[in-house]
Amino acid sequence: MVELLQSLASRLTTKLPSNLDSLGQLALNFWWSWTPEGVAIFRDIDVSAWEQCQHNPIQFLSMSEEKLAQLATQPAYLERLRSVAAKFDSYMQSSHSTWAKQTAPEITPQQPVAYFSVEFGLHQTLHIYAGGLGILAGDHLKSASDLGLPMVGVGLLYRQGYFQQQLDASGWQQETYPEQDLETLPLELVRDSSGEPLKIKVTMCDRSVTVQAWRVRVGRVNLYLLDTGLEDNQKRDRQITNRLYQANDNVRIAQEMVLGIGGVRLLQHLGLDPKIYHLNESNAAFTLLEVARQLVHRGEPFERVKTVVQQRCVFTTHTPVLAGHQTFSIDLMTEYFANYWQQLGLTKDQFLALGASEQQDTEEKFSMTALALRLSKAANGVSQLNGGVNRQMWSPLYPQEIEPAPIGAITNGVHAGTWTAPSISELYAQYLDKDWTKRMSDRHLWENVNNIPDAEIWQRHQQLKEDLIAHVRTWVKQTRQRRGEDPQAIEECDRLFDPNVLTIGLARRFSSYKRGDLIFREPQRALQILSNSAQPVQIIFAGKAHPADDKSKQIIQNLIEWTRRPELHQRIIFLEDYDILIAKKLVQGVDLWLNTPLRPQEASGTSGQKVCFNGGINCSILDGWWREAYQQGADSKGVNGWAIGEDCSLDDSEAQAQKDAESLYDLLTREIVPLFYDRTSPELPDRWIAMMKASIKTAIPRFNTDRMVMEYVHQMYLSTANNAAPI
Numbered sequence: 001m002v003e004l005l006q007s008l009a010s011r012l013t014t015k016l017p018s019n020l021d022s023l024g025q026l027a028l029n030f031w032w033s034w035t036p037e038g039v040a041i042f043r044d045i046d047v048s049a050w051e052q053c054q055h056n057p058i059q060f061l062s063m064s065e066e067k068l069a070q071l072a073t074q075p076a077y078l079e080r081l082r083s084v085a086a087k088f089d090s091y092m093q094s095s096h097s098t099w100a101k102q103t104a105p106e107i108t109p110q111q112p113v114a115y116f117s118v119e120f121g122l123h124q125t126l127h128i129y130a131g132g133l134g135i136l137a138g139d140h141l142k143s144a145s146d147l148g149l150p151m152v153g154v155g156l157l158y159r160q161g162y163f164q165q166q167l168d169a170s171g172w173q174q175e176t177y178p179e180q181d182l183e184t185l186p187l188e189l190v191r192d193s194s195g196e197p198l199k200i201k202v203t204m205c206d207r208s209v210t211v212q213a214w215r216v217r218v219g220r221v222n223l224y225l226l227d228t229g230l231e232d233n234q235k236r237d238r239q240i241t242n243r244l245y246q247a248n249d250n251v252r253i254a255q256e257m258v259l260g261i262g263g264v265r266l267l268q269h270l271g272l273d274p275k276i277y278h279l280n281e282s283n284a285a286f287t288l289l290e291v292a293r294q295l296v297h298r299g300e301p302f303e304r305v306k307t308v309v310q311q312r313c314v315f316t317t318h319t320p321v322l323a324g325h326q327t328f329s330i331d332l333m334t335e336y337f338a339n340y341w342q343q344l345g346l347t348k349d350q351f352l353a354l355g356a357s358e359q360q361d362t363e364e365k366f367s368m369t370a371l372a373l374r375l376s377k378a379a380n381g382v383s384q385l386n387g388g389v390n391r392q393m394w395s396p397l398y399p400q401e402i403e404p405a406p407i408g409a410i411t412n413g414v415h416a417g418t419w420t421a422p423s424i425s426e427l428y429a430q431y432l433d434k435d436w437t438k439r440m441s442d443r444h445l446w447e448n449v450n451n452i453p454d455a456e457i458w459q460r461h462q463q464l465k466e467d468l469i470a471h472v473r474t475w476v477k478q479t480r481q482r483r484g485e486d487p488q489a490i491e492e493c494d495r496l497f498d499p500n501v502l503t504i505g506l507a508r509r510f511s512s513y514k515r516g517d518l519i520f521r522e523p524q525r526a527l528q529i530l531s532n533s534a535q536p537v538q539i540i541f542a543g544k545a546h547p548a549d550d551k552s553k554q555i556i557q558n559l560i561e562w563t564r565r566p567e568l569h570q571r572i573i574f575l576e577d578y579d580i581l582i583a584k585k586l587v588q589g590v591d592l593w594l595n596t597p598l599r600p601q602e603a604s605g606t607s608g609q610k611v612c613f614n615g616g617i618n619c620s621i622l623d624g625w626w627r628e629a630y631q632q633g634a635d636s637k638g639v640n641g642w643a644i645g646e647d648c649s650l651d652d653s654e655a656q657a658q659k660d661a662e663s664l665y666d667l668l669t670r671e672i673v674p675l676f677y678d679r680t681s682p683e684l685p686d687r688w689i690a691m692m693k694a695s696i697k698t699a700i701p702r703f704n705t706d707r708m709v710m711e712y713v714h715q716m717y718l719s720t721a722n723n724a725a726p727i
């Protein structure tokens, strides 16, 4: 830590006054980002500079020299800082009394759970995520830290991230790839015992690629990010870890080798002997091969090794469509692994058989999911429905088993501290329990939400909505200025949106199955709802399409056309470059969250869960998590939100879309809009607020990552876990 602080000090352009040293310490651990006092201790120094640097404390400390000099002389601020620093120290040191220490003593700092993922969404300033898979991984690490579960994360440091999204004048997505400024990120280069940067070699084809690693502190958990961007490598190898989710399979296979093979070697160098390797999605599955190779190297035959690997590895699968499961061609596998299979004691055919899958075998492919299923002791989908779909889909892999395949289900959640607005968290602290985040899964606790006065929860919600709208105005203005739109359009931004209007949010990765424009399927009906001036509706869209996915870019372009229809008076807007910051503002500020995927393709979905933590209400297809959360009353109306369509699917996706769109229009016109505008007293929508409370009460105790990580511990990580038998 001392070394890290020195390295931080050398990076800051200003020197921190010595009595503000602990600000530097806080800046180097993402703990601050999910602790309201941690955020406030930075933000309150200079709110506008804080916004300007996207809440990046390292950059911020460099920008705020004068303010810092002033603060160093203010006893009140110093006292606050001392108290936050003490809270941080006590969090870091309380590992002996945690849930995990009592429940899972076999998982120790030397024998932790190693969590492998190609993306991690921890904070908007660290661009190593694309969407839900990464947010899930980030929230998983944060809850593991809160629960005191010894865990290390392993991922990749993408120097250019995923991509930055801008839309051109025609609404077509443009991608740019700015380099991340590593100096302003809380990254610490991992060094060996002699103080030199630790270097790991991974052989690919006939090349030896050098990999270094960066440490990121996530509370008590360390995340290691592997990086090939060093001088030792040829240019093409330096670029392996440049960008997330490139279309080129040569790059992907190389990335996945760095992650899986390099990651296992890194942990070994660090002296860690993971009790469990947890693969978040199959693109981390080469991990299994390297765990096996190291055992074979010690002289065990592969067949015996296989059993040992299975005992130590667990696998989470997300994709409910066969085509979405990653494969590599046999040629590519042969090219990249020619040096590897002998080291496993296998012939080429035996090696390739590890990735064989009848279902995906259209033209001789190596299936990463088949590999992961074969070498793991347990696998799970991320919602009950998703687990079931995967169980069906992969049953042919298990000829001896009675169908279906042994794939369980652990439904995703979200991390409370990260996603709950501080003002709402305060309400829970006041009316439920000061330490509500430690008792989240206690359903009785949530009954007390009824004690929160309607006026109070509504007033805080309105405040968050106003804050969202203020941000929307700034963001849209920046976009219009960049595009050089006419001065009137730019000036209008200051009046965009009305905090008294029903505000709907829809934000997620754009991908055809998510059907982000379903609400516009019947233009006339959509217009009727959206142009109603007596009971108006406004909608905020955001989301990126994969650079190679033109179909989804067309969906975005279609949305942009809608934002420009004059009869809608700018009640629809699209925010560019969806990220964690935009997500936070949206889930904390909207009234209603809309989700319209083609069932059963939404593995779980988590953004709707974030909305519940803040008292927002969901209107969604009965897919993923919402199918488990949605509750219906005796009148068959929703108690805690609304369900679009039914708990079943048609085979014809067009017919399904038509049916779903009609269901959505009915809900909006007959229930949602009237309920929002039904005011018994002039200001308060009583029945709407009752539904907000139902949303909070029914969702939070279940759809949080503390509950989720606890389920992983009991069902997957512990040696006593009652897993399904591996193949």
Ligand SMILES: *Cc1c(COP(=O)(O)O)cnc(C)c1O
Residues within 6 Å of the ligand: 130, 131, 132, 133, 135, 507, 508, 509, 578, 579, 580, 583, 584, 604, 605, 606, 607, 608, 610
């Ligand atoms: C939560 C989140 C997601 C995932 O949302 P889904 O509902 O699963 O689509 C994606 N991107 C960002 C930035 C998020 O915060």
